[in-house]
Amino acid sequence: MEMKAVVSSTGLMLLFAWLSPSQALYFHIGETEKKCFIEEIPDETMVIGRYRTQLWDKQAGSFLPSTPGLGMHVEIKDPDAKIILSRQYGSDGRFTFTSHTPGEHQICLHSNSTKMALFTGGKLRVHLDIQVGEHTNNYPEIAAKDKLSELQLRVRQLLDQVEQIQKEQNYQRYREERFRMTSESTNQRVLWWSIAQTFILIITGIWQMRHLKSFFEAKKLV
Amino acid sequence: MLFWFLLLCVQLMLGWIRASELTFELPDNAKQCFYEDISIGTKCTLEFQVVTGGHYDVDCRLEDPDGTVLYKEMKKQYDSFTFTASRNGTFKFCFSNEFSTFTHKTVYFDFQVGDDPPLFPNENGVTALTQMESACVSIHEALKSVIDYQTHFRLRETQGRSRAEDLNTRVAFWSIGEAFILLVVSISQVLLLRSFFSDKKTTTTRVGS
Numbered sequence: 028m029e030m031k032a033v034v035s036s037t038g039l040m041l042l043f044a045w046l047s048p049s050q051a052l053y054f055h056i057g058e059t060e061k062k063c064f065i066e067e068i069p070d071e072t073m074v075i076g077r078y079r080t081q082l083w084d085k086q087a088g089s090f091l092p093s094t095p096g097l098g099m100h101v102e103i104k105d106p107d108a109k110i111i112l113s114r115q116y117g118s119d120g121r122f123t124f125t126s127h128t129p130g131e132h133q134i135c136l137h138s139n140s141t142k143m144a145l146f147t148g149g150k151l152r153v154h155l156d157i158q159v160g161e162h163t164n165n166y167p168e169i170a171a172k173d174k175l176s177e178l179q180l181r182v183r184q185l186l187d188q189v190e191q192i193q194k195e196q197n198y199q200r201y202r203e204e205r206f207r208m209t210s211e212s213t214n215q216r217v218l219w220w221s222i223a224q225t226f227i228l229i230i231t232g233i234w235q236m237r238h239l240k241s242f243f244e245a246k247k248l249v
Numbered sequence: 250m251l252f253w254f255l256l257l258c259v260q261l262m263l264g265w266i267r268a269s270e271l272t273f274e275l276p277d278n279a280k281q282c283f284y285e286d287i288s289i290g291t292k293c294t295l296e297f298q299v300v301t302g303g304h305y306d307v308d309c310r311l312e313d314p315d316g317t318v319l320y321k322e323m324k325k326q327y328d329s330f331t332f333t334a335s336r337n338g339t340f341k342f343c344f345s346n347e348f349s350t351f352t353h354k355t356v357y358f359d360f361q362v363g364d365d366p367p368l369f370p371n372e373n374g375v376t377a378l379t380q381m382e383s384a385c386v387s388i389h390e391a392l393k394s395v396i397d398y399q400t401h402f403r404l405r406e407t408q409g410r411s412r413a414e415d416l417n418t419r420v421a422f423w424s425i426g427e428a429f430i431l432l433v434v435s436i437s438q439v440l441l442l443r444s445f446f447s448d449k450k451t452t453t454t455r456v457g458s
Contacts, residue, residue, distance in 0.1 A: 052283050053283070054281070055282070062273070064271050067403065067407065156267070157270075157271065162267075170368075177368075180368055181382060184368065184385075185389060188389070188396065189392065191396065192399065199399075206406070206409065209413045209414050212417055213416055213420055216420050216421055220424035220425075223424075224424065224431065227432065231431065235439055238439055246446060248446070
C-alpha cells in the first residue's frame with residue numbers, strides 16, 4: 028500500500044519536474060523574429076531548456092495563460108554550424124541535448140505561427156529557462172532513486188560541481204591551445220606577407236625601370 | 250514517507266527560485282529587455298559582461314514594477330548589481346546597443362533570484378546542521394564562486410580569442426589585397442607613362458619639321 032503511494036508520488040513529483048517554468052525569466056518576441064542564445068560548453072555536457080509561450084490578447088489587454096496550437100520551432104547548432112536538433116514543439120516545450128564537441132552552441136527559437144499578427148498585434152511572451160551541466164540534476168529525485176542520506180546527497184552535489192569545474196578547466200586548456208595557434212598563425216602570416224610584399228615591390232621597381240629604359244631606347248629618346 | 254513525498258511535490262512546485270544565465274547577440278541600434286516576476290524581500294543579483302563586439306560596452310537599465318530606475322549605467326563592459334525587491338511585481342532589465350551604428354555585441358548576463366532551493370524539503374533553515382553538513386554547505390558555496398569566476402574568465406578569454414581570430418583573417422585579407430594593389434598600380438603607372446610619350450612623339454616630330 029505504501030509502495031503504491033510512494034510510486035505514485037514519485038510519478039507526480041517527476042511530472043511536476045517536467046512542468047514548464049512558471050516563474051522564469053521572460054521576454055517578448057515578434058511574429059517572425061528568431062531569437063538565438065549562445066551556450067559555450069565543454070563536451071559531454073547536458074543542457075535542458077524549457078519554455079512557455081503566452082499570446083497577447085488584444086481584447087482582454089493581457090496575456091492569455093496558454094494557447095494551444097501555437098508552436099515554437101527550436102533549432103540547435105553545434106560549434107561546427109551543424110544542426111543537432113531542429114524540431115517543432117507546442118506552446119510549452121522542453122528540449123534537451125548533450126554536447127559532443129566543446130564550443131559555442133547556438134539555440135534558436137522562432138514562432139511558427141503566422142496568424143498572430145491578425146489576432147493579437149504580434150506580441151508573444153516567451154518564458155525561458157536553460158540549465159547547463161550540473162544544474163540539470165534534480166537532487167530530490169536522485170535522493171529518492173538512490174536512497175541517499177542527507178550527507179550523501181550533499182557530497183553527491185559537491186562531486187557533480189567538481190566534475191563540472193574539471194570539465195570546464197579541460198575545455199579552457201583546449202581553447203587556450205586554439206588561441207595560441209591563432210596567434211602563431213597571425214605571426215607567420217605577418218612575417219611571410221611582409222617579406223612577399225617587399226619582394227614584389229623590389230621586383231616591380233626593377234621591372235618598371237627596365238621596361239621604361241627599353242621603351243625610351245626604342246623611341247630613340249635616350 | 251508519503252507525507253515526505255507530498256511535501257517534496259509541493260516544494261518542487263514552489264521551488265522555481267533559480268538563476269538564469271543567458272548569452273545573446275544584440276544587433277546594432279537594438280534594445281533587448283527581460284522581465285521577471287519577483288516577490289517582495291527577495292535578494293537578487295544581476296551580473297552582465299559584454300563578450301564580443303566593438304569597444305565591448307553596452308547600456309544597462311534595471312527598473313522595478315513602478316518604473317523606478319534601480320540601476321542605470323551607460324557603456325559598461327562588466328558589472329554586478331545586488332538589490333532586494335522592495336515590492337511584488339515584474340522587474341525589467343534592458344540592454345541597449347542603440348549608441349552603436351554597425352557593431353553587434355554579444356552580451357552575457359546572470360540574473361539570480363533568491364537563494365538556491367534547499368536540497369531537502371524539511372530543511373527550513375531552523376534545523377541545526379552537523380559539522381559535516383555545514384562543511385559541505387561552505388564547500389558548496391565556495392565551489393559556486395569558483396564556477397562563477399571560471400565563467401567570467403571564459404568570457405574574457407573568448408573576447409581575446411575572437412579578437413585574435415579577427416586579426417588573423419584581416420591580416421591575410423589585407424596582405425593579399427595590398428599585394429594586388431601594388432601590382433595593379435605599378436603596371437598602370439608604366440602604361441600611363443607610355444601613353445604620355447606616345448602623344449609627345451607626334452608633337453616633337455611636328456615641331457622638328
